[in-house]
Amino acid sequence: MGVRAPDHGWAWMVLIGTHFGNMLGYGYLTTLGIFYIEWKEYYDSTATATSWMLSMPWMVASPFCVFIGVIASRIGIRRVAVTGALINGSATILGSLTKDMWQLYMCNALSGFGVVMMLTPGSVILAQYFNKRYALANGIAFLGISNGQMVFPPLFRILIDNYGWRSAMFVTGALQLNGVAACALFRPLKTRAMKMKTNKANSDVKTSGGEDSILPPSLRFLCVFTNIHAVLLLLACCAYSIGLFINLSHLPARAKDAGWSDYHSSMLLFVYAIVSMVTRLGHGWFVDRDYISCYKLHLVTLLGSAVTTALNPVSDSYVFLVGYVVVYGAFTGVASPLFVTNMRKLVDPSHVPVALSLIWATAFIFNGIGSVVAGRIYDATGNYVVPFLAGGAMFLVAFLLTFVIALTKRRQERHSNIQVTTNQVQYDTVVCEL
Numbered sequence: 001m002g003v004r005a006p007d008h009g010w011a012w013m014v015l016i017g018t019h020f021g022n023m024l025g026y027g028y029l030t031t032l033g034i035f036y037i038e039w040k041e042y043y044d045s046t047a048t049a050t051s052w053m054l055s056m057p058w059m060v061a062s063p064f065c066v067f068i069g070v071i072a073s074r075i076g077i078r079r080v081a082v083t084g085a086l087i088n089g090s091a092t093i094l095g096s097l098t099k100d101m102w103q104l105y106m107c108n109a110l111s112g113f114g115v116v117m118m119l120t121p122g123s124v125i126l127a128q129y130f131n132k133r134y135a136l137a138n139g140i141a142f143l144g145i146s147n148g149q150m151v152f153p154p155l156f157r158i159l160i161d162n163y164g165w166r167s168a169m170f171v172t173g174a175l176q177l178n179g180v181a182a183c184a185l186f187r188p189l190k191t192r193a194m195k196m197k198t199n200k201a202n203s204d205v206k207t208s209g210g211e212d213s214i215l216p217p218s219l220r221f222l223c224v225f226t227n228i229h230a231v232l233l234l235l236a237c238c239a240y241s242i243g244l245f246i247n248l249s250h251l252p253a254r255a256k257d258a259g260w261s262d263y264h265s266s267m268l269l270f271v272y273a274i275v276s277m278v279t280r281l282g283h284g285w286f287v288d289r290d291y292i293s294c295y296k297l298h299l300v301t302l303l304g305s306a307v308t309t310a311l312n313p314v315s316d317s318y319v320f321l322v323g324y325v326v327v328y329g330a331f332t333g334v335a336s337p338l339f340v341t342n343m344r345k346l347v348d349p350s351h352v353p354v355a356l357s358l359i360w361a362t363a364f365i366f367n368g369i370g371s372v373v374a375g376r377i378y379d380a381t382g383n384y385v386v387p388f389l390a391g392g393a394m395f396l397v398a399f400l401l402t403f404v405i406a407l408t409k410r411r412q413e414r415h416s417n418i419q420v421t422t423n424q425v426q427y428d429t430v431v432c433e434l
Contacts, residue, residue: 007137010187011129015137017185018122019144021081024179025088025115027148028172029057029367032108033249034156034266037256038165043101047253051375054249056105057112058368064113065361066354068120073353077121078186084117085179092173096166116364118183123356127344128189135294135341136284142337143280149248150273153266161262224355229346229405236401237339237362240302243309243394244332245370246387248272251325254384258316272325276333283334287341294342295406301335302399310392313385339363346405370394 032054040050072080088111095107122141130137152172159168224230251272252265286292308328314320339359347355374387 006129006131007133011137013185014125014129014187015140017182018126018141019147020182021085021118021122021179022141022144023148023151024085024176024182025118025148027145028088028092028152028176029112029115030145030245030248031149031152031156031269032057033252033269034153034160035165035169036249037253037262037265038160039104042165045101047375047378048372049101049375051249051371053101053104053108054371055368056108057115058245058364058366058371059112060109061112061116062361062365062368065116065120065357065364068116068357072121072124077125077188078184081118081121081183081186082180084114084121085183086114086177087111088114088118088179089173089176090114092169092176094173096169096173112364116360118179120357120360121186122183123340123360124353125186125189127352127356133284133288134344135287138337138341139280139282139284142340143277145336146273146277146280146333148273150270150277153252153269153273157263157266224347224351224358227347227351229409230343230355232401232405233339233343233346234358234362236302236398236405237359238366239394239397239401240305240335240339241363241366242370242373243305243391243398244336245367246374246391246394247309247312247328247332249371250374250378250384250387254312254388255318255321257384258318258321260318260321264318268321268325271322272329275326275329279330279333280337283337294338294345295402295409298335298338298342298402299399299406301331301338302395302402304331305335306392306395306399308392309388309395312388312392342405 036050036054039045039053040047043050068080091107091111091114095104095111098104098107126137126141127134156168156172159171248269251268252262255265255268256262283297287294287297305328308324308331312324340356343355343359344352370391373390374384377387377390378384
């Protein structure tokens, strides 16, 4: 059998599966802010206690992101992803039947665990199927998140207004079960040439006694921490995730606090999703054609996110808030997928699955922290001015860390070019003397 090149054939079916997996999983979790208002009023709880409902899926599931890659490599990427889709949908349905607050905590945590089992395998298999068009494919995969953020808020609002939040969760869980069919498209990429290459690589590692041969498979994620640039990007992702989720989880409540209706509040997330969808779809085309480097584009979008978020408290006007989410969505729509794209460039190919798992783990745990931080600050101040200022500060930290990565990478490239030039001059000199 001939070897099918990456970026073609079944790769597009894998991309479709990843897209819908992101939509039904991550897209759902980032729009739970619509339920935040309902849960807070139903249970008559504080902003901090209700924020834990939004944070539970992220914080509980995040440690498992690191090990999902190892589990998927042994059990199978498709099996793990399909199981995760089944857990995700079932947990949302069970959440609609809960009677106490702690039961809803548990169901949301279980939902997050299922989403992790979908996202990490999806990112890993996408990196296997795409090479030259990876930035474009990754952007389309993240586009699923934007589609979820566009579809779910108005759907939630309609269902809640007509049937209540329990029925809204039940219907959503039924829709999420379609993720089983989407993840079934994750057919493992196995060819004779790949097997020979893998066997040769494993033989070379054993012979050379490299770092991978020292660590058992369950601890291989530690190899990523020997790469200073990868570590800095993970730290940047920590700060970015906090700032991102301060916006997504508390933006509807921020609008309602300013005097706008539930409908107007949910529509802000809808507008955000549309704008981020456009930028996520378009940025990969420019990056893959080297019109702009990933690092430069990442720096621009991170700085733009920081400035925009810091300006959120300027006005309570709905026109201003709509303009805010348009600009904010344009920046974060590009910044989010670039964390995955840049991480793939920073690490050794053999470490890509582990590195991508760590990116998702970082995003999950600090998304949850962002929601709780915003809720606690709101309880202390009684308004959303300080939470959004804190979110802008987090984006600024992410920008500074990414700037250090770009600066050191540029110096390394210059040093490498100088070394190559020096070696060439020495070679030419020797040839002339001969």
